[in-house]
Amino acid sequence: MKDVEWKDLLRIREVRHFLTGSVLLASVIVFSATAAAYLLRNDLFEPKYTAYALFEDGTGMSRGAKVLLNGVQVGTVEAVRLDLSDTKVVLELSLKHRYAALIRRTSAAYFKRDRNVVSDRVLNIEKGDPSAPQLLPGDTLKLGPPQDQIGRASCRERV
Numbered sequence: 001m002k003d004v005e006w007k008d009l010l011r012i013r014e015v016r017h018f019l020t021g022s023v024l025l026a027s028v029i030v031f032s033a034t035a036a037a038y039l040l041r042n043d044l045f046e047p048k049y050t051a052y053a054l055f056e057d058g059t060g061m062s063r064g065a066k067v068l069l070n071g072v073q074v075g076t077v078e079a080v081r082l083d084l085s086d087t088k089v090v091l092e093l094s095l096k097h098r099y100a101a102l103i104r105r106t107s108a109a110y111f112k113r114d115r116n117v118v119s120d121r122v123l124n125i126e127k128g129d130p131s132a133p134q135l136l137p138g139d140t141l142k143l144g145p146p147q148d149q150i151g152r153a154s155c156r157e158r159v
Helices: 006-010 013-041 097-102 149-158
Strands: 048-055 066-069 072-082 089-096 108-113 121-126 140-143
Touching: 006 013, 048 097, 066 089, 072 097, 089 097
Parallel strands: 048 140, 066 121, 108 140
Antiparallel strands: 048 089, 066 072, 072 089, 108 121
16 A cells, blocks of 8 residues: 555545535534633523613713622623713613512612722622512612712712
């Protein structure tokens, strides 16, 4: 039997098609696994509901900011807009449904820094009175005192 080199094998059409198909199949499998891992990790299929929060000053808040419940991420800020009737900042919150029983109508929302003074601003919700009714879709959270330097400074300016 004659020694066969790779160059000779690559000249055969069926071998080239087989190698091309193998590389393509491997790429599709890697892409599919990565996409599935991303979708599952980011809770894109988890049921959510919308609630609102009104603030005098929305400095540092943007779409996609974290919403925390006692320090644990329970949602994100979906939109930040200005209410033209009373010039308050309206935050539209997308909250994970599995935490709905923990967020009460007496819960207070306030701004704070996630980790340090230069990190992103987040919206933290403190659990309210357990005997109070839970926050329903479309309800508005009450405002709590700001817990970061920007919020404290703006409160001092108003005094």
